[in-house]
Amino acid sequence: MRQIFLDTETTGLSPEQGDRVVEIGCVEMEARQLTGRTLHLYLNPERKSSEEAVRVHGLTDEFLAGQRRFAEVAQEFLEFVRGAELIIHNAAFDVGFLNAELTRLRQPPLSTQVGAITDSLLMARELYPGKANSLDALCRRLEVDNSNRTFHGALLDAGLLAEVYIRMTRGQKSLVMEEEGESQVPAAGLLDTAEVDLSGFVLPVLEPDDLEREAHVAALKDLDKNGGVLAGWPIISA
Incomplete structure (x- = not known):
């Protein structure tokens, strides 16, 4: 309309x-x-x-x-x-x-x-x-x-x-009439992007090495000043 x-x-x-x-x-x-x-x-x-x-x-x-x-x-x-x-x-x-x-x-x-x-x-x-x-x-x-x-x-x-x-x-910065054949360039930070179906993407899972496992455990123990932290955080066994 x-x-x-x-x-x-x-x-x-x-x-x-x-x-x-x-x-x-x-x-x-x-x-x-x-x-x-x-x-x-x-x-x-x-x-x-x-x-x-x-x-x-x-x-x-x-x-x-x-x-x-x-x-x-x-x-x-x-x-x-x-x-x-x-x-x-x-x-x-x-x-x-x-x-x-x-x-x-x-x-x-x-x-x-x-x-x-x-x-x-x-x-x-x-x-x-x-x-x-x-x-x-x-x-x-x-x-x-x-x-x-x-x-x-x-x-x-x-x-x-x-x-x-x-x-x-919509937040578009201006209403500029285009000359015939020109394309409109959206204002910075306001690009219109098509929706993308992400369900087909498979993200790789990177397993930690031994040093990373040990650093993870040490960091949790360091946080456990008053007790209870380790119980609530999963520890990756080395």
């Missing part, structure tokens, strides 16, 4: 109170490799963003007023994600907003149009209980470079989430 890392930015915190989506970012992965396909949409929310939201994502009302509305990009978005597994950090937040947008268009919920929805925040909480598991915290813990994250951008955050996810699930 295709996997798509998804993030949104919004005008505020509550779709129930009329807050809207202002940005959608999607990054596609297949067979644990980035495909290079992305979807990045700025949206006119038809309302003002809260001051706190603008401080988070940096998208002004003036900029968003010139963008397309969700109704104009809904099919493009749904075609991109249809049938895929969506991986979202704190999925309830993003899915709640996207479902509100779909409801306005009399479209069915997002979960019915994709293959699955996975919440990477819940995964992180299971892996790192009691620790901070925001995307920034995971980037620091897993050594994902987020130095360009001055504001929360949907496409940037989706890309960071892809890096975080692959490290959480």
Whole structure:
């Protein structure tokens, strides 16, 4: 199944109170490799963003007023994600907003149009209980470079989430798109090796010589300071 890392930015915190989506970012992965396909949409929310939201994502009302509305990009978005597994950090937040947008268009919920929805925040909480598991915290813990994250951008955050996810699930150091014909070289210490059946191997047994037998007995006697050691250790007779 295709996997798509998804993030949104919004005008505020509550779709129930009329807050809207202002940005959608999607990054596609297949067979644990980035495909290079992305979807990045700025949206006119038809309302003002809260001051706190603008401080988070940096998208002004003036900029968003010139963008397309969700109704104009809904099919493009749904075609991109249809049938895929969506991986979202704190999925309830993003899915709640996207479902509100779909409801306005009399479209069915997002979960019915994709293959699955996975919440990477819940995964992180299971892996790192009691620790901070925001995307920034995971980037620091897993050594994902987020130095360009001055504001929360949907496409940037989706890309960071892809890096975080692959490290959480397998420990691979990076998601590098290969040029055609190139082979991927795993990071040092993280080589993937095939399982080997060891049942067919016969290991040789080397019998001790007389000097080794005598040294073994002497070593056990030396250890037997308080008694009982020799009784518990087999002595190879010389």
